Amino acid sequence: MNYGPLIFLGVFLTxxxxxxxxxxxxxxxxxxxxxxxxxxxxxTNPRPYSGLEASGRRVYVAEGCVYCHSQQIRAGSxxxxxERGWGPRRSDPRDYVHDYPVLLGTMRTGPDxxxxxxxxxxxxxxxxxxxxxxxxxxxxxxxxxxxxxxxxKISGQPTPDxxxxxxxxxxxxxxxxxxxxxxxxARALVGYLKSLDxxxxxxxxxxxx
Amino acid sequence: MEFLPSIIMFVVIVALTGTAGWAxxxxxxxGQFANFEKGxxxxxxxxxxxxxxxxxxxxxxxxxxx
Amino acid sequence: xxxxxxxxxxxxxxxEPADGPLAQARKYSELFQRSEIDLSCRYPVLAFFVSGVFWxxxxxxxxxxxxxxxxxPHFLSDWSWLTFGRVRPAHLSTVAxxxxxxxxxxxxxxxxxRLCRTPLRFPAMLVIAxxxxxxxxxxxxxxxxxxxxxxIEWIEFPLWVGxxxxxxxxxxxxxxxxxxxxxxxxxxxxxxxxxxxxxxWFPWLYATVYILEYLVPVKGVSQETIHWWFGHxxxxxxxxxxxLATIYYLIPKVIGKPIYSYYLSILGFWSLALFYNxxxxxxxxxxxxxxxxxxxxxxxSMMMFIPVTTTAINHHMTTYKNFGVLxxxxxxxxxxxxxxxxxxxxVQGSLMSLKVYNEPFHFTHHTIAHAHLGLYGFxxxxxxxxxYYIVPRLTARExxxxxxxxxxxxxxAIGILIYFVLLSIGGMIQxxxxxxxxxxxFKLMHSHGWWTGTKLFVEGFKYKNGxxxxxxxxxxxxxxxxxRSIGGGLMALGHFAFAGLFLxxxxxxxxxxxxxxxxxxxxxGYRKALQGDEGTEHDEPSEGNMARA
Numbered sequence: 001m002n003y004g005p006l007i008f009l010g011v012f013l014t015x016x017x018x019x020x021x022x023x024x025x026x027x028x029x030x031x032x033x034x035x036x037x038x039x040x041x042x043x044t045n046p047r048p049y050s051g052l053e054a055s056g057r058r059v060y061v062a063e064g065c066v067y068c069h070s071q072q073i074r075a076g077s078x079x080x081x082x083e084r085g086w087g088p089r090r091s092d093p094r095d096y097v098h099d100y101p102v103l104l105g106t107m108r109t110g111p112d113x114x115x116x117x118x119x120x121x122x123x124x125x126x127x128x129x130x131x132x133x134x135x136x137x138x139x140x141x142x143x144x145x146x147x148x149x150x151x152x153k154i155s156g157q158p159t160p161d162x163x164x165x166x167x168x169x170x171x172x173x174x175x176x177x178x179x180x181x182x183x184x185x186a187r188a189l190v191g192y193l194k195s196l197d198x199x200x201x202x203x204x205x206x207x208x209x
Numbered sequence: 210m211e212f213l214p215s216i217i218m219f220v221v222i223v224a225l226t227g228t229a230g231w232a233x234x235x236x237x238x239x240g241q242f243a244n245f246e247k248g249x250x251x252x253x254x255x256x257x258x259x260x261x262x263x264x265x266x267x268x269x270x271x272x273x274x275x
Numbered sequence: 276x277x278x279x280x281x282x283x284x285x286x287x288x289x290x291e292p293a294d295g296p297l298a299q300a301r302k303y304s305e306l307f308q309r310s311e312i313d314l315s316c317r318y319p320v321l322a323f324f325v326s327g328v329f330w331x332x333x334x335x336x337x338x339x340x341x342x343x344x345x346x347x348p349h350f351l352s353d354w355s356w357l358t359f360g361r362v363r364p365a366h367l368s369t370v371a372x373x374x375x376x377x378x379x380x381x382x383x384x385x386x387x388x389r390l391c392r393t394p395l396r397f398p399a400m401l402v403i404a405x406x407x408x409x410x411x412x413x414x415x416x417x418x419x420x421x422x423x424x425x426x427i428e429w430i431e432f433p434l435w436v437g438x439x440x441x442x443x444x445x446x447x448x449x450x451x452x453x454x455x456x457x458x459x460x461x462x463x464x465x466x467x468x469x470x471x472x473x474x475x476w477f478p479w480l481y482a483t484v485y486i487l488e489y490l491v492p493v494k495g496v497s498q499e500t501i502h503w504w505f506g507h508x509x510x511x512x513x514x515x516x517x518x519l520a521t522i523y524y525l526i527p528k529v530i531g532k533p534i535y536s537y538y539l540s541i542l543g544f545w546s547l548a549l550f551y552n553x554x555x556x557x558x559x560x561x562x563x564x565x566x567x568x569x570x571x572x573x574x575x576s577m578m579m580f581i582p583v584t585t586t587a588i589n590h591h592m593t594t595y596k597n598f599g600v601l602x603x604x605x606x607x608x609x610x611x612x613x614x615x616x617x618x619x620x621x622v623q624g625s626l627m628s629l630k631v632y633n634e635p636f637h638f639t640h641h642t643i644a645h646a647h648l649g650l651y652g653f654x655x656x657x658x659x660x661x662x663y664y665i666v667p668r669l670t671a672r673e674x675x676x677x678x679x680x681x682x683x684x685x686x687x688a689i690g691i692l693i694y695f696v697l698l699s700i701g702g703m704i705q706x707x708x709x710x711x712x713x714x715x716x717f718k719l720m721h722s723h724g725w726w727t728g729t730k731l732f733v734e735g736f737k738y739k740n741g742x743x744x745x746x747x748x749x750x751x752x753x754x755x756x757x758x759r760s761i762g763g764g765l766m767a768l769g770h771f772a773f774a775g776l777f778l779x780x781x782x783x784x785x786x787x788x789x790x791x792x793x794x795x796x797x798x799x800g801y802r803k804a805l806q807g808d809e810g811t812e813h814d815e816p817s818e819g820n821m822a823r824a
Binding site for chain 3: 239250252257
């Protein structure tokens with residue numbers, strides 16, 4: 001018996017079909033997705049990134065945050081994401097229109113960051129947490145980023161956004177006369193983290209044929 | 210520019226299908242499916258025939274081989 | 276022999292005595308031919324192998340750094356270039372594109388020459404390819420450690436590094452086409468189909484993903500569908516075919532028996548080609564992508580049972596009744612370990628695409644364990660088997676120490692088992708706790724005993740609430756992460772032992788041996804072994820070999 005040609009033919013047709021299905025079709029279906037216009041204003045949801053946020057996003061990419069933090073709220077039977085408080089609704093293709101690269105992520109070694117900006121709007125907290133996560137969240141296994149900060153001798157007034165080692169953080173404070181100051185990269189990164197807020201409502205998408 | 214990704218994809222699809230069709234035609238023409246049982250033994254020959262193991266730990270003597 | 280199959284009328288010798296002078300001459304010409312082919316591969320293939328082993332060591336060190344940082348975050352955390360988020364992609368890229376791809380390509384080149392029965396032509400071209408590939412790897416790894424990354428998992432190398440790798444891959448591809456055209460064997464063995472798959476598919480995947488993610492980037496989440504279409508296919512239609520091609524050649528060759536069912540092997544190849552492509556989007560189940568896409572991927576993943584079953588039957592039935600050879604052959608040990616892992620990891624992979632499985636475990640260390648069983652338990656172990664088989668035939672020297680080989684095997688095998696089993700369990704606990712309502716498993720086991728605690732835990736698993744605080748989940752995964760470092764440490768230890776053995780072989784500083792491995796320098800011992808042989812049920816030699824006699 002000679003089934004060979006039959007097998008070959010099936011394989012090739014389907015192989016090409018797979019390509020059409022997984023690369024071509026999603027692109028054709030999603031390429032026209034636009035940010036939703038907020039009624040009565042020129043703003044859109046999500047809004048475009050500011051210059052600082054965009055460079056913060058580059059820091060996020062460079063330091064490999066995506067390897068431990070996802071940026072997607074799953075839905076359907078996946079209610080745990082919503083109930084854990086990571087977001088009010090499922091992520092939508094429109095949430096990602098300004099993103100390049102899209103950072104959906106594959107791991108939740110740390111919590112999801114889709115809406116970290118609304119959960120944790122304090123720059124001071126972010127600075128302390130990035131500087132030493134174990135200090136702020138005991139038991140955390142997040143990598144510390146001391147190289148995003150610099151230790152400086154205080155000359156005159158302390159820098160306004162220097163790290164505030166108050167309360168139980170006091171033990172981690174540098175010696176007197178010195179301060180820990182976020183670098184430009186840290187400022188940008190925190191700017192980006194604070195911009196991560198997709199809690200706005202999106203109008204339902206018209207059915208696509 | 211808007212259509213460029215789609216055009217690239219289309220070209221790749223056509224090229225792939227073309228190569229695939231050609232490979233199919235070639236395989237049939239040269240009788241690749243003619244005899245599966247003989248195909249299976251095509252890696253053996255007189256020097257390394259069927260029934261001869263061809264690898265062993267350095268401290269094992271050849272005569273110990275099955 | 277295959278020419279005889281294809282052209283029965285030209286079959287050379289129906290009535291020639293099996294031990295006549297002509298047969299004798301043919302015998303030695305074949306021996307000469309094979310060792311000639313092997314020796315012609317020496318420099319190009321060794322260039323790939325040496326590079327591969329080098330990147331394996333680099334990758335192992337990076338892996339250990341990343342793994343230790345997971346449970347001791349302050350370990351070497353002051354240097355930006357050693358931060359977890361840079362070491363981890365550097366680990367992936369060095370082991371996948373350094374060790375996996377380079378050693379795989381070296382094996383591919385050698386297999387191509389052997390299966391085409393032709394000496395290696397244009398060795399310089401391949402040495403240049405290995406060199407440019409290494410340049411690409413060095414640049415790419417430096418980029419990743421300095422934070423110059425694309426941020427897309429599996430294709431972190433910047434565009435220009437991708438271009439370097441693409442060019443050197445193209446050199447190998449063109450070489451393979453040429454070699455295939457110049458072949459002396461008529462039949463295309465199943466391994467060659469797999470190798471062709473790898474050669475054709477990989478550049479196509481790699482170019483597509485770089486074009487559509489960088490040159491003319493698509494917008495929004497389409498990036499992720501293309502990204503995972505590539506990410507999954509890199510494993511499925513590049514690494515897997517090379518690994519399977521090696522298994523399909525080495526197991527029969529080492530045991531001296533043809534594969535159980537050649538028809539099934541061909542069927543396995545084409546069904547792999549058919550279904551693997553569809554599986555990619557199961558990485559974004561539940562994500563912001565069209566639902567039909569995910570459904571299609573799940574179907575594709577489940578269809579993978581067909582090639583996996585056929586391959587598993589073939590591997591197992593070929594080895595079955597010959598398990599004794601495992602004691603004698605280092606190659607077979609590694610290869611069969613790899614073949615078994617392939618079955619396990621593929622079945623697990625198909626199941627993981629099911630929503631009920633994917634839902635709790637998708638974002639956990641469970642997937643990391645799965646990935647390592649695939650690329651390490653299967654692919655890397657098969658490559659080790661290939662190295663043990665091929666390298667002595669290239670250097671014409673036997674391995675220096677059986678003890679080191681055994682240490683290498685057990686260290687790596689136990690290492691990956693610890694890694695896979697314990698990290699899988701840790702990932703499952705992590706996933707359950709991230710998605711379930713009640714208390715954490717540890718709390719319940721602590722207050723109710725381990726059996727009742729586990730029962731309560733399973734009963735409370737209803738995907739609700741996210742009641743376990745996140746930091747508690749993190750703390751509960753920590754012991755499993757430590758066990759990962761232990762398993763990884765054993766694997767790394769095995770790699771260094773192997774690298775030492777490899778170096779000794781290359782430099783020829785080991786003890787001289789009269790081993791059974793079929794070397795050109797050991798024709799005497801080989802001939803002696805041949806006389807005791809009774810295997811005669813082989814085919815007639817081909818025209819091509821006749822002509823060479």
